[in-house]
Amino acid sequence: MKKTVLITGATSGIGEATAYEFAKQGINLILCGRRLRRLDTIQKALERLTNVHTLNFDVRDKAKTLEAIESLPDAFKTIDILINNAGNAHGLDPINEGNLDDWDAMMDINVKGLLYVSKAVIPQMTARQSGHIINIGSSAGKEVYPKGNVYCASKHAVLAITEGMRIDLNPFGIKVGSVNPGLVETEFSQVRFKGDKIADSVYRGFKALQAKDIAEIIYFAISRPPHVNIADLLVFPTAQANSVTVKKEF
Numbered sequence: 001m002k003k004t005v006l007i008t009g010a011t012s013g014i015g016e017a018t019a020y021e022f023a024k025q026g027i028n029l030i031l032c033g034r035r036l037r038r039l040d041t042i043q044k045a046l047e048r049l050t051n052v053h054t055l056n057f058d059v060r061d062k063a064k065t066l067e068a069i070e071s072l073p074d075a076f077k078t079i080d081i082l083i084n085n086a087g088n089a090h091g092l093d094p095i096n097e098g099n100l101d102d103w104d105a106m107m108d109i110n111v112k113g114l115l116y117v118s119k120a121v122i123p124q125m126t127a128r129q130s131g132h133i134i135n136i137g138s139s140a141g142k143e144v145y146p147k148g149n150v151y152c153a154s155k156h157a158v159l160a161i162t163e164g165m166r167i168d169l170n171p172f173g174i175k176v177g178s179v180n181p182g183l184v185e186t187e188f189s190q191v192r193f194k195g196d197k198i199a200d201s202v203y204r205g206f207k208a209l210q211a212k213d214i215a216e217i218i219y220f221a222i223s224r225p226p227h228v229n230i231a232d233l234l235v236f237p238t239a240q241a242n243s244v245t246v247k248k249e250f
């Protein structure tokens with residue numbers, strides 16, 4: 001029986017690369033995101049490899065999130081794997097200069113959005129006593145860097161939620177883990193810096209992780225034998241030692 005995965009944030013970066021990786025393995029895909037045209041394009045490309053269903057919703061909208069997942073057709077209703085990946089950073093400012101809308105966005109998307117999606121999916125996993133959830137945290141969830149304040153807080157929360165999920169879902173045999181990347185070259189910095197050209201310099205002078213690198217690791221985690229759960233994985237590009245130490249060559 002083919003497995004089904006639901007991936008949030010599948011319209012770009014890590015989520016999109018994970019969709020390709022899972023499609024290659026013939027896993028049924030439920031791809032989520034706000035950008036409808038991108039969802040359509042990715043669906044068309046991946047339908048050559050597997051069955052694909054798309055859900056177009058904003059994870060900040062509690063009602064729409066629950067409604068979208070409730071609306072899944074029978075062929076996609078059973079979700080074996082949940083990849084909570086949707087998320088982003090907004091701004092890079094000292095706390096005394098932080099923007100309230102940026103703070104709202106990061107807490108609403110990275111923390112509350114992840115919870116809403118999980119709330120919609122977990123009951124069927126507990127009922128079946130099986131399932132696998134991977135939350136995409138960050139190295140920013142393990143250490144705080146200058147001006148990272150609220151983004152780091154949101155990713156620390158993702159790690160705490162992951163640990164809480166693993167404890168509470170343990171009696172049901174559900175695997176829960178997190179994958180925590182360092183610098184990955186995606187649209188992340190374009191979003192963080194709101195299209196400012198400073199975003200282009202973030203990944204300059206060293207080889208950053210690519211979305212595919214993380215997608216392969218996510219697939220590795222979900223393809224372990226039933227008794228093996230990768231609980232927490234931190235991955236940096238070789239040039240990066242921690243959030244502030246990056247060996248750059250210009």
Ligand code: NDP
Pocket residue numbers: 008009010011012013014015032033034035036057058059060085086087088089109113136137138139180181182183184185186187188189191211
């Ligand atoms: P991208 O910006 O390329 O992808 C972010 C994805 O999240 C998009 O598909 C976007 O889809 C989706 N998303 C954003 N906001 C919402 C929303 N409100 N509702 C639904 N979907 C949303 O960045 P990455 O691929 O890099 O980021 C993926 C995850 O990886 C994030 O959680 C990020 O924090 C984490 N991460 C990234 C790192 C990096 O250096 N790039 C390092 C560590 C962790 P759409 O806009 O269509 O809704």
Ligand code: 8X3
Pocket residue numbers: 137138139140148181182183184243
């Ligand atoms: C993204 C990695 O270092 O830009 O979570 O915060 S970092």
